[in-house]
Amino acid sequence: QVQLVESGGGLAQAGGSLRLSCELSGGTYSSYAMAWFRHPPGPEREFVAAITWSGGNTLLADSVKGRFTFSRGNAKNTVYLQMNNLKPEDTAVYYCAADAQYYGSNRERYNYWGQGTQVTVSS
Numbered sequence: 001q002v003q004l005v006e007s008g009g010g011l012a013q014a015g016g017s018l019r020l021s022c023e024l025s026g027g028t029y030s031s032y033a034m035a036w037f038r039h040p041p042g043p044e045r046e047f048v049a050a051i052t053w054s055g056g057n058t059l060l061a062d063s064v065k066g067r068f069t070f071s072r073g074n075a076k077n078t079v080y081l082q083m084n085n086l087k088p089e090d091t092a093v094y095y096c097a098a099d100a101q102y103y104g105s106n107r108e109r110y111n112y113w114g115q116g117t118q119v120t121v122s123s
Helices: none
Strands: 003-007 010-013 018-025 033-039 046-051 058-060 068-072 078-083 092-099 117-122
Touching: 003 092, 018 033, 018 092, 018 117, 046 068, 046 078, 058 068
Parallel strands: 010 117
Antiparallel strands: 003 018, 018 078, 033 046, 033 092, 046 058, 068 078, 092 117
């Protein structure tokens, strides 16, 4: 059973930075693409970033390009979302997701999800 544990959320001021981490454990496959989605108050859960198992390819939502960086640690099972120049509209619950077969922005294609971590950006 795959487990995803997120950490690093919290409160930041506009223009500030936070770094989210997500650690994957368990599972029967040797490699998983991973992603971050976020769920602001009201709207649906939206795509933020995705990364391949190797870490060689990443996708970023247009709303975070130039501000967020998605990377994978040397151990491969931990990923990091560095969020700079935060804006109040980045306020959301951020969810880590993983899948052994899919890499992309479609949330329906990810089979494994973490519990989420709250990010709040004050103006």
